[in-house]
Amino acid sequence: MTGKPLYGALAPAHREHQLQRLPNGDYICDVCEWQWNKKPLPQWDCPEVKRYGWDTAPRYLKTAKQLHRRGLRPTKRRGCYVDLMNQTHYLYDIREARPEANREARRPRAFLFPQARKEKDHDNAN
Numbered sequence: 001m002t003g004k005p006l007y008g009a010l011a012p013a014h015r016e017h018q019l020q021r022l023p024n025g026d027y028i029c030d031v032c033e034w035q036w037n038k039k040p041l042p043q044w045d046c047p048e049v050k051r052y053g054w055d056t057a058p059r060y061l062k063t064a065k066q067l068h069r070r071g072l073r074p075t076k077r078r079g080c081y082v083d084l085m086n087q088t089h090y091l092y093d094i095r096e097a098r099p100e101a102n103r104e105a106r107r108p109r110a111f112l113f114p115q116a117r118k119e120k121d122h123d124n125a126n
């Protein structure tokens with residue numbers, strides 16, 4: 001792998017799998033380490049990180065959404081999985097995640113829920 005892809009105004013450059021042939025005839029990509037028993041279609045992008053089956057990723061790898069639920073933000077992509085809709089979900093090491101900057105701001109504050117309403121002035125009713 002050489003350098004990072006350059007992102008311009010156009011769509012990002014197509015990232016081809018770096019294919020090797022295994023002794024049994026299967027293909028494997030040097031980069032994402034995914035295997036195929038037929039040559040993958042050339043238009044299939046390589047995620048450029050190790051690809052896992054949807055339930056085989058190590059437990060310390062989480063999606064950005066999973067990190068967000070814990071008040072963490074992702075750092076570097078460490079893997080990915082591809083769902084049934086062929087969407088790639090990147091995975092991040094939870095041990096490398098950082099706290100979300102706005103975590104404090106999102107915490108509900110007591111003063112938003114005043115305990116006592118202002119007492120209604122009693123009219124001078126007599």
Ligand SMILES: [Zn+2]
Pocket residue numbers: 016017018029030031032033034045046047048
């Ligand atoms: Zn690949």
